[in-house]
Amino acid sequence: xxxxxxxxxxxxxxxxxxxxxxxxxxxxxxxxxxxxxxxxxxxxxxxxxxxxxxxxxxxxxxxxxxxxxxxxxxxxxxxxxxxxxxxxxxxxxxxxxxxxxxxxxxxxxxxxxxxxxxxxxxxxxxxxxxxxxxxxxxxxxxxxxxxxxxxxxxxxxxxxxxxxxxxxxxxxxxxxxxxxxxxxxxxxxxxxxxxxxxx
Amino acid sequence: xxxxxxxxxxxxxxxxxxxxxxxxxxxxxxxxxxxxxxxxxxxxxxxxxxxxxxxxxxxxxxxxxxxxxxxxxxxxxxxxxxxxxxxxxxxxxxxxxxxxxxxxxxxxxxxxxxxxxxxxxxxxxxxxxxxxxxxxxxxxxxxxxxxxxxxxxxxxxxxxxxxxxxxxxxxxxxxxxxxxxxxxxxxxxxxxxxxxxxxxxxxxxxxxxxxxxxxxxxxxxxxxxxxxxxxxxxxxxxxxxxxxxxxxxx
Numbered sequence: 081x082x083x084x085x086x087x088x089x090x091x092x093x094x095x096x097x098x099x100x101x102x103x104x105x106x107x108x109x110x111x112x113x114x115x116x117x118x119x120x121x122x123x124x125x126x127x128x129x130x131x132x133x134x135x136x137x138x139x140x141x142x143x144x145x146x147x148x149x150x151x152x153x154x155x156x157x158x159x160x161x162x163x164x165x166x167x168x169x170x171x172x173x174x175x176x177x178x179x180x181x182x183x184x185x186x187x188x189x190x191x192x193x194x195x196x197x198x199x200x201x202x203x204x205x206x207x208x209x210x211x212x213x214x215x216x217x218x219x220x221x222x223x224x225x226x227x228x229x230x231x232x233x234x235x236x237x238x239x240x241x242x243x244x245x246x247x248x249x250x251x252x253x254x255x256x257x258x259x260x261x262x263x264x265x266x267x268x269x270x271x272x273x274x275x276x277x278x279x
Numbered sequence: 280x281x282x283x284x285x286x287x288x289x290x291x292x293x294x295x296x297x298x299x300x301x302x303x304x305x306x307x308x309x310x311x312x313x314x315x316x317x318x319x320x321x322x323x324x325x326x327x328x329x330x331x332x333x334x335x336x337x338x339x340x341x342x343x344x345x346x347x348x349x350x351x352x353x354x355x356x357x358x359x360x361x362x363x364x365x366x367x368x369x370x371x372x373x374x375x376x377x378x379x380x381x382x383x384x385x386x387x388x389x390x391x392x393x394x395x396x397x398x399x400x401x402x403x404x405x406x407x408x409x410x411x412x413x414x415x416x417x418x419x420x421x422x423x424x425x426x427x428x429x430x431x432x433x434x435x436x437x438x439x440x441x442x443x444x445x446x447x448x449x450x451x452x453x454x455x456x457x458x459x460x461x462x463x464x465x466x467x468x469x470x471x472x473x474x475x476x477x478x479x480x481x482x483x484x485x486x487x488x489x490x491x492x493x494x495x496x497x498x499x500x501x502x503x504x505x506x507x508x509x510x511x512x513x514x515x516x517x518x519x520x521x522x523x524x525x526x527x528x529x
Contacts, residue, residue: 093349093373093375094349094353094375094377097349097350097353097375098353100350101350101351101353126400126402126403127399127400128400191281192474192475192476192499193474193475194401194402194445194475195281196402196445196446196476196499197281197282197283197284197324197476197499197500198281198282198284198324198529199280199281199282200280218282218529220354220355221281222355222402240280241281260355262353263353263354263355263377264353264354265319265353265354266353268353269353
């Protein structure tokens, strides 16, 4: 069973719909009381870093998610769910992220912000998450901030938008992507399938 | 590299796609879900559905359409037409749309953009502007282009960005339906004025005109309707053409 964390921000149901389409069991959890009976965890997200971190905290998810990550249990962060794994963001300087990865999120200085649309990934290392997915595949991106990890070893793929920035990171069983696989057509569904079956 | 988006636009009335759709591959040309899935297969980067039915009943049916599309088609889609309040936005987004487009209601009540952006995020709010030339500038029209409230479209675009819109859907009323090409001057002016993506709409007749909208008009995306619906061009052909001209298309 996959649990998708719902902390009251945006359209999180599309991740559930993608799993339904793949005929994989998943459930949306919106409070710490529902934290049981699953073996894989998804942290999706749209919106602002600070508001999301606050809502996660209010719903009692911060400590539980940190413990999950430290125990190296299967995890997938999507978009803001990737950014929240880092220590902080210049978007909301008064609030901390989960701090699982060292580094911060900063705003794009070039081009139109937010970046909206399909962009490519350049692979930095092999990953089970990307089985059957080729170099330069397009995924759907929607974000104004990008991550700056301190440890470059966690970078699985990069993307270019005026600058080169990490679009997939991973460590052990923890994976996170900056784009929206649930909105990236067939290639996105393939990535989700890989995560469910292989990661 | 970020690809320039090609976005088919479908007009929906009472749950059916209207305005002549002619496809051999479809069992039923009027079903928005079936047509959305076909455009996805053909390589559409996003979809836009405009609810042109004015009735309350049409709105309720639209919610059901959105729900069905989101279960079948895994690319982003925008829904517009008749969105007047935050509660309308919430209903559409909750049903599974990724973005909502606001037009008349935002002119009448600009705080709708700010409220929507605050609750759902700027990336969810598309400001749709129906622009028509007026002397040496353009005016933003109300009610599907029927009323000119005397608002400068350029100032309105800038204001929309400040209020929190994440994207601008720029419809040229002068070019709409003419197939003479997009309004390049309008597009370029707005695109250089704001720092959010601009979607060019109205006037597409050839692939060269789409290239011009991107190169000269600085459009971040192009919206297409009848050219695709009548099967005169396919998304695949358009993308091959654009790629050959050095535009990044998926």
